[in-house]
Amino acid sequence: MGELNLEKEISDLVEWLASYGADSKGGVSRLLYDENWVKAQDALKEHFEQIGMVTKYDEVGNLFGKMEGSEFKDETVATGSHVDSVKFGGKLDGAFGILASYLAVKYLKEKFGQPKRNIEVVSIAEEEGSRFPFTFWGSKNIVGKVDASEVRDIKDQEGVNFVDAMKQAGFGYKTSDEGIPADWKQWLEIHIEQGGVLEIEKIPVGIVQHIVGQNRYTVEIKGEANHAGTTPMKYRKDAGVAAAKIITMIQEQAKDFGEPMVATVGSIEFVPGTVNVVPGQANFSIDIRHTHKDQISSFAEKMTEKMERIAEEEGCEISINLYMEEDPVPMDPSIVQTIVDQCDGQGLSYKLMHSGAGHDTQRFAPLVPSAMIFVPSRGGISHNPAEFTYPREMAEGVKVLALALHKLAY
Amino acid sequence: MGELNLEKEISDLVEWLASYGADSKGGVSRLLYDENWVKAQDALKEHFEQIGMVTKYDEVGNLFGKMEGSEFKDETVATGSHVDSVKFGGKLDGAFGILASYLAVKYLKEKFGQPKRNIEVVSIAEEEGSRFPFTFWGSKNIVGKVDASEVRDIKDQEGVNFVDAMKQAGFGYKTSDEGIPADWKQWLEIHIEQGGVLEIEKIPVGIVQHIVGQNRYTVEIKGEANHAGTTPMKYRKDAGVAAAKIITMIQEQAKDFGEPMVATVGSIEFVPGTVNVVPGQANFSIDIRHTHKDQISSFAEKMTEKMERIAEEEGCEISINLYMEEDPVPMDPSIVQTIVDQCDGQGLSYKLMHSGAGHDTQRFAPLVPSAMIFVPSRGGISHNPAEFTYPREMAEGVKVLALALHKLAY
The missing domain is CATH 3.40.630.10 (Zn peptidases)
Structure with a gap:
């Protein structure tokens, strides 16, 4: 050649x-x-x-x-x-x-x-x-x-x-x-x-x-929409903060888990989504991928557990919907x-x-x-x-x- | 009466x-x-x-x-x-x-x-x-x-x-x-x-x-939009994760600061905002309020410093725009x-x-x-x-x- x-x-x-x-x-x-x-x-x-x-x-x-x-x-x-x-x-x-x-x-x-x-x-x-x-x-x-x-x-x-x-x-x-x-x-x-x-x-x-195989999720967190000025931090149920803590946790868990695990939150929305209202709801996506199915399952199990704990700590309710599950x-x-x-x-x-x-x-x-x-x-x-x-x-x-x-x- | x-x-x-x-x-x-x-x-x-x-x-x-x-x-x-x-x-x-x-x-x-x-x-x-x-x-x-x-x-x-x-x-x-x-x-x-x-x-x-007086900001974080499957965690510049860590930090700092400080991230957007793309950009709002101007300034100064550090740690650039500043x-x-x-x-x-x-x-x-x-x-x-x-x-x-x-x- x-x-x-x-x-x-x-x-x-x-x-x-x-x-x-x-x-x-x-x-x-x-x-x-x-x-x-x-x-x-x-x-x-x-x-x-x-x-x-x-x-x-x-x-x-x-x-x-x-x-x-x-x-x-x-x-x-x-x-x-x-x-x-x-x-x-x-x-x-x-x-x-x-x-x-x-x-x-x-x-x-x-x-x-x-x-x-x-x-x-x-x-x-x-x-x-x-x-x-x-x-x-x-x-x-x-x-x-x-x-x-x-x-x-x-x-x-x-x-x-x-x-x-x-x-x-x-x-x-x-x-x-x-x-x-x-x-x-x-x-x-x-x-x-x-x-x-x-x-x-x-x-x-x-x-x-x-x-890689992959799991994709949509997550919905429900807290309480409140006035950003009149609601003291201690009385808030901030769905946005719960989402933020979860995103941080997911990145940390993926890094700790080690390659080839990747986990991504690619889209997010706060509701009502205005500067002066504590978010009453947060919706976001999760995409996790790995070469081995048992590793995806083990990661997902830990992640779900932690997500539920974080939501609870913030006084919020969480609903996690697995809508795509492809095997490696x-x-x-x-x-x-x-x-x-x-x-x-x-x-x-x-x-x-x-x-x-x-x-x-x-x-x-x-x-x-x-x-x-x-x-x-x-x-x-x-x-x-x-x-x-x-x-x-x-x-x-x-x-x-x-x-x-x-x-x-x- | x-x-x-x-x-x-x-x-x-x-x-x-x-x-x-x-x-x-x-x-x-x-x-x-x-x-x-x-x-x-x-x-x-x-x-x-x-x-x-x-x-x-x-x-x-x-x-x-x-x-x-x-x-x-x-x-x-x-x-x-x-x-x-x-x-x-x-x-x-x-x-x-x-x-x-x-x-x-x-x-x-x-x-x-x-x-x-x-x-x-x-x-x-x-x-x-x-x-x-x-x-x-x-x-x-x-x-x-x-x-x-x-x-x-x-x-x-x-x-x-x-x-x-x-x-x-x-x-x-x-x-x-x-x-x-x-x-x-x-x-x-x-x-x-x-x-x-x-x-x-x-x-x-x-x-x-x-x-209360209040400061309102728009924040823009720029990282790198990348494929959620093919980009290992270590090579990411995830603007969404940077935003999440900042939101978490703002809540923690407001709680630590004590009442009557309140700080809120009420709106957020990831760009491009799709499930299988690492966010290349994150835009969000911040609203902080307190009864004393010097306390707002002191809070804002620490917050800004931490935001810049978090963005840098995630390999991202940050631009913080204070667009409203009202005195208590x-x-x-x-x-x-x-x-x-x-x-x-x-x-x-x-x-x-x-x-x-x-x-x-x-x-x-x-x-x-x-x-x-x-x-x-x-x-x-x-x-x-x-x-x-x-x-x-x-x-x-x-x-x-x-x-x-x-x-x-x-």
């Missing part, structure tokens, strides 16, 4: 795909089944075919490009990511994974010829849930038939129905339910980190061992080791890490041995036109992916 | 005045210069005249009813409160003070005849700032001419200009600037507490020694003592206290010896249709006011 060439090729490919859905903010808005989404999938299909891949769409619009193997025709190493972006997103989230997969296969083909096993690049229809209130539409359909009732009545912001948009793009519901393709023996996804760890620690490649997903240790070995063999530096964000891979990993590779996100920024990875870092990622695919498929 | 009669009379008067502006929520919406405001002032004028008072409006619509003295015709004891309410307010805030003053004078006249000094009941045009964004329009005009430029361009929520509303009600700018009436020797205001102290401590009457206003110790003596003499129980809310009296007190009397507010509730004081408590307040007026004017 010519290094410089790889840098230029991946950069050019990223710019090329970003032209499908280039938006007014300098980023990409390529939403499921919209005009640019259709054009992007068709253009990718053409690219896949140009390097000798056999292509197909499934019924919902996932695009598959297969470089057929010479020996083990019923064994496939699958790789890819999602083609949709968030609204006003960047050029890399999802897109980079498809393009890196394509480029890795192109180089392997040029250098080593036909693989022994099939390598299948997948441009997954949808992951973000950005047009319609439904996430992982693509990967959920790859692993099985999705119940039509889940999307039948959902609409986008313009009032367009999900099914109408799907039909207009030329697709429809999946009819068969054979589950994840039987020939898939491994799944690999390369993605931008969407965090700042690799950049801060100056490491070009991350090898993911776990995708471990990557396949043997593929992780394969990638590690390839990096070690080539003297490439890498970090064994976890993914704090969700990815298509979490849908596949319970069904097929899976792994993920990360490249740095400058400033940890994602879902934003400022999403950026240096060409040399992207190229390094493509190289690691190619080495892994070579090991698994040749 | 017949006790039972007093209870019934004050209750009836409160209901009567509340009929001018009775609103859909069961309370009172009587806003400056609106139809009900005009009717209420005219009806009060008629009542004042019926008990032998000489009445007049000033140019802006403050109503004065003078029970003339027999001996000291250039010495007046003035008493009253404001006739306007907040939108969807209660029946007592302001109104009770006017009616109690009227009733006290009526009873004194019946029982003791003409006073030696004038007693003047004032129905002050406006205090709340509820229709137009301008407070204390009435009392400010009593103590001097208000600069027309301050109200010329302000409008109410319906877009009605202040000056047009004033003219339609039959009033206009004050033309002379003689300052507070030269004959006013004392000012007394009776008001509902608008707090819960008297109720909690089961004391029917408060004698105010100070009206002491009541006249000699009138306070007069009221205390009257209560002691009659075996009435009272509490020496401060006012945590602002009142017309704070405009007069720097210019003429002033004092305030409080009656309990059930549940501490004010600015709400649920505003309520038991008839026996209102009667007790009228009695104390009458005793003070008798002492000062007879």
Whole structure:
């Protein structure tokens, strides 16, 4: 692989795909089944075919490009990511994974010829849930038939129905339910980190061992709204102070718990919310994530206990609503080791890490041995036109992916 | 004074005045210069005249009813409160003070005849700032001419200009600037507490020694908005956590500082304010009040220092904007003592206290010896249709006011 060439090729490919859905903010808005989404999938299909891949769409619009193997025709190493972006997103989230997969296969083909096993690049229809209130539409359909009732009545912001948009793009519901393709023996996804760890620690490649699980809560604290001037401190039931003490406690508990635990209070509201009234109510969110479910449970249990105590100490009532509970997903240790070995063999530096964000891979990993590779996100920024990875870092990622695919498929 | 009669009379008067502006929520919406405001002032004028008072409006619509003295015709004891309410307010805030003053004078006249000094009941045009964004329009005009430029361009929520509303009600700018009436020797205001102290401590009457001063701030903390899943705790600059620690600190510092210090964070916002993003910014308000300016300054200095330290510890920047700074206003110790003596003499129980809310009296007190009397507010509730004081408590307040007026004017 010519290094410089790889840098230029991946950069050019990223710019090329970003032209499908280039938006007014300098980023990409390529939403499921919209005009640019259709054009992007068709253009990718053409690219896949140009390097000798056999292509197909499934019924919902996932695009598959297969470089057929010479020996083990019923064994496939699958790789890819999602083609949709968030609204006003960047050029890399999802897109980079498809393009890196394509480029890795192109180089392997040029250098080593036909693989022994099939390598299948997948441009997954949808992951973000950005047009319609439904996430992982693509990967959920790859692993099985999705119940039509889940999307039948959902609409986008313009009032367009999900099914109408799907039909207009030329697709429809999946009819068969054979589950994840039987020939898939491994799944690999390369993605931008969407965090700042690799950049801060100056490491070009991350090898993911776990995708975190997460609990999300809404919390409502009820105290007593009172006049800020006429209510002595001792007679207050200040829901805002209770919330503040809880936020402080959550940060401290997460730090004490140790990595990879993260806990975040991202939104808050005081009611009535005016300068001269003691808050009678405070509403806020909690998001906690860890790579191990038992650790999430243990953290959540302690946190809940402390929250209740703090609320009581402030004379308030608390109601804690767990509305999302996703299990952590471990990557396949043997593929992780394969990638590690390839990096070690080539003297490439890498970090064994976890993914704090969700990815298509979490849908596949319970069904097929899976792994993920990360490249740095400058400033940890994602879902934003400022999403950026240096060409040399992207190229390094493509190289690691190619080495892994070579090991698994040749 | 017949006790039972007093209870019934004050209750009836409160209901009567509340009929001018009775609103859909069961309370009172009587806003400056609106139809009900005009009717209420005219009806009060008629009542004042019926008990032998000489009445007049000033140019802006403050109503004065003078029970003339027999001996000291250039010495007046003035008493009253404001006739306007907040939108969807209660029946007592302001109104009770006017009616109690009227009733006290009526009873004194019946029982003791003409006073030696004038007693003047004032129905002050406006205090709340509820229709137009301008407070204390009435009392400010009593103590001097208000600069027309301050109200010329302000409008109410319906877009009605202040000056047009004033003219339609039959009033206009004050033309002379003689300052507070030269004959006013004392000012007394009776008001509902608008707090819960008297109720909690089961004391029917408060004698105010100070009206608190207050500082109000807006605070902006800037950290770094980051992905809640991919940003380890150690790499965060969480503006929300910094705000939470500051809110906790402010409560603790206020408690440690001791009464009558109160400090409140009544409103808060995290930016971007979503469950899965570490807050990059937090904006909140602070309201601190105390009866002594040096104590406010000392509290504010320590608070500011700690806020800056907390922000720095969380890797954030802080900007603290003091946008309101009102000095505390002491009541006249000699009138306070007069009221205390009257209560002691009659075996009435009272509490020496401060006012945590602002009142017309704070405009007069720097210019003429002033004092305030409080009656309990059930549940501490004010600015709400649920505003309520038991008839026996209102009667007790009228009695104390009458005793003070008798002492000062007879």
